[in-house]
Amino acid sequence: MMHFMLLFSRQGKLRLQKWFIAIGEREKKKIIREMTQSVLARQTKTCNFMDWKDLKIVYKRYASLYICCGMEDQDNELLTIEIIHHYVELLDTYFGNVCELDIIFNFEKAYFILDEFLMGGEVQETSKLSVSKCIEESDLMQETMEEYMSKPAF
């Protein structure tokens, strides 16, 4: 079971955090700090895994963005790399050539997409088609352009 997934930049700025376990805010901040520090300190050409306390950390770099997951010991490492990749592909399908800015400005969408894919720290739906369809359907339920234009900016 996945305990958490963190997205952060090369500069250590956190872009997304998803927790599948109940822990306090202070503990979360501590983990985030430790994760960004130790993952960013890893050299290139090393493996994508790290031992950390009772967890196995699996991470992968995409351009300036790192995605890092805390997994339980018996979880499958290689498949976790593919969970990360699959999520990136889902973002890519939705945003079209996703970049860090897309995630910053549309963080809520990034959460919704992740929720369609993972739940309770387990893979819920691996079909890219189903996930994309769900997201599209939910987008159709958003306000139309006119509705939006008539709203104040502040």
Next chain:
Amino acid sequence: MPAVSKGDGMRGLAVFISDIRNCKSKEAEIKRINKELANIRSKFKGDKALDGYSKKKYVCKLLFIFLLGHDIDFGHMEAVNLLSSNRYTEKQIGYLFISVLVNSNSELIRLINNGIKNDLASRNPTFMNLALHCIANVGSREMAEAFTADIPKILVAGDTMDSVKQSAALCLLRLNRTSPDLVPMGEWTSRVVHLLNDQHLGVVTAATSLITTLAQKNPEEFKTSVSLAVSRLSRIVTSASTDLQDYTYYFVPAPWLSVKLLRLLQCYPPPEDGAVRGRLTECLETILNKAQEPPKSKKVQHSNAKNAVLFEAISLIIHHDSEPNLLVRACNQLGQFLQHRETNLRYLALESMCTLASSEFSHEAVKTHIETVINALKTERDVSVRQRAVDLLYAMCDRSNAQQIVAEMLNYLETADYSIREEIVLKVAILAEKYAVDYTWYVDTILNLIRIAGDYVSEEVWYRVIQIVINRDDVQGYSAKTVFEALQAPACHENLVKVGGYILGEFGNLIAGDPRSSPLIQFNLLHSKFHLCSVPTRALLLSTYIKFVNLFPEIKATIQDVLRSDSQLRNADVELQQRAVEYLRLSSIASTDILATVLEEMPPFPERESSILTKLKKKKGPGKVPDVEETKKERNSDMNGSTEPASVNSSAVTMSTPSTSTDLLGLGSAPVLNSVAPSSAGGSLLVDVFSDNSPAVASLAPSAEENFTSPRIGSTDVVSDDPAAAVHDADELVDKFVCKNNGVLFENQLMQIGLKSEFRQNLGRMYIFYGNKTSNQFQSFSTAVICQDALKTHILLHLFCIVDPAVDGGAQVQQILNIECVSDFMEAPILNIQFRYGGALQNMSVKLPITLNKFFQPTEMTSQDFFQRWKQLGAPQQEVQKIFKAKHPMDTEVTKAKIIGFGVALLDMVDPNPSNFTGAGVIHTKNIQVGCLLRLEPNTQAQMYRLTLRTSRETVSQRLCELLSEQF
């Protein structure tokens, strides 16, 4: 760009995010955020009702601010409103905010649960999914209580949409993990198993995760899942890569589902049914065969997915540990990976082989890869991989290759990363002991360890070498010689001085015949290190010296001179000083015979499991230390293996004054003067009791030894028995101290009990003074603090200071009670005092005024904040109100002083009515903090008060109201 324009987002939000990104400094960012927070606050509080869109936008902004790492203390209510909205987009944002910001014990849960309940009942799959996601994200106990009955129904109902089934399965899984006791097993479980046959692979994927978790806890109940899982797996592995359409991932059919099915099968032994078993073996063979096929794609995703299934299959093969053929094939496959160019695969191969090494079928096959693994240790650039290589060497070690592996590990240790040195040291120490044919090799290895990585050699390691040397007389002379030689080095590690000091003190005589290691040379060598060592080591060396007095009478005078020097006799450290004084005295007054008895050679230690192994297990976590032979012994591991080495025999102990209570608590690092096994076991038993957090706390006798001879006399116990003696009408006494910390607690003709106490956060300390008012002595005076059962888990009490059993007339004695508040509590603990006065036994009990409000920290806040929080705590069970008649004159200043004394901050100018009093504070307990607001409204005409308390916890509100309302 996606089909639907992203422009449907919220423009205000985008503008805000750009603003933040354009901030040049942290200060500017904080300024911008504060501006925004003020804006949102005023919007939320404004008279104009906000439309859904604006509410959604502001809640999103708050979420963004929170994700930047700032605290958000409002907006929850608006989010709850949003999730109750009928518009999907509002609902979605509301749920997102709640999922991210609300943790398990929020007071909002009830309101949220209401929204969820409606959505679950809505039969709208999109809404149901949002609700289920929210439950899975928050996962609190209250939610489990509210929904564990409904979710299984949704999961197995025939008309539930597939996507909802998926969510329901994983939601149930989450609740089962957080509150397993609440998830009812029942008729639905058998229907869940059949979801493995579902047509929709997404449903099967989600259901498999759920079944795996449930099967781990109730394997019997889910046994039928084995054959279903095998047939499902078989259909997947034999399918063509296009059969499963979108569930094929880079030409690998349903890798996620395959891995989950293989994990599910790892909950069970090999299938008993021959047909099922055959089919499974076929599957595993197919997976192994596929690994040899040329890849269908060059993409790393293809090989990752394929190998993920392969590694999971190998895990299952190792778990079953029954098919030699498969095990050897698995081993060969992993052997190929050991030299793969992908670092990930090398890492995983090493890891997997570790478990393979413990199977009798494949142990030999694993051993053939030893050179590759040693090579990995030397050449891998990645520390994670090298660590796995160390693990594997440890796992594959046996008598045949121990010397080689230990040598390689020692080699590697010289350059190893600091992060893994301690672990390597432990492993080397264990292997050297386990596979030592010749104990001189063992001693050499440990001394090498200390030389190479002395800082990483923990106490357990050097304790162990001493235990072994003491127990094996064939190695004692060799050890003495070797440590003597090792100590010649100009700079040697302190751990070596410890081992050397101990061994020479016991067995220095075995090498004293050689003029190069005569007694005086031995002594001078040790003493040349003395001044460079820490206090515990020096203490140990002093014990060595007194042992030398016995072993080598010819250097007695030299040693006495050293002991007599000011740097020993007047040493600032009390332990060293004491040892010097006692040893000097012992050496001058005792006859040779007595010395020989007292300072006799240490008796053998009882055989016990190596404490090093225990330590390694603790470091790695259970199950991570593969050991083939040790498993049987593990059950005895409760024996505390860390025998404290000290060189003075037991009879010396009675001569020395009892060691201080800090040693008993295990805080003092100096080796205590208890040496033979029984008394040291007694000591560590006590330490165990103290480190245990169980509410009943053991007796605090002056020392372990004294406890043997004169149990309980004059000692102070904190016991957990039910109070037997009559309790003095206690609540009144307690009430007296609610708003103050010092004063007289109790007084009668015989004695007076005074209190002084101080509290900070969840900790407190109470000084208790007992005054003998008579002119005669109290005898057998003893005290105890009694926690009722209901209280035991809520506060922890430690009574310090030994009271002399005799209290002279007119004298006063003092005790200290340390208090730790674990969670909120109602009752007060009871102090019981017993003594003899004029031949009659006196027994009295008083309630100790330790009340919940003592753990208040005052909180200052503005009027605005106060009423906002007041509103937030508006649920009926959070508020307690009491109207009562004034018992004392209604004096404003006195009332103010009492409220401050109660522990809260008195907030001026908060209440619109100036004659009312308002206060705020936070109760600190170890488990939770409870914010508390109070309002006291006096009515001078009627001589009445109305007291209102609002806290997030019902019990806290009630208790505080009870306490405070007695004060006016």
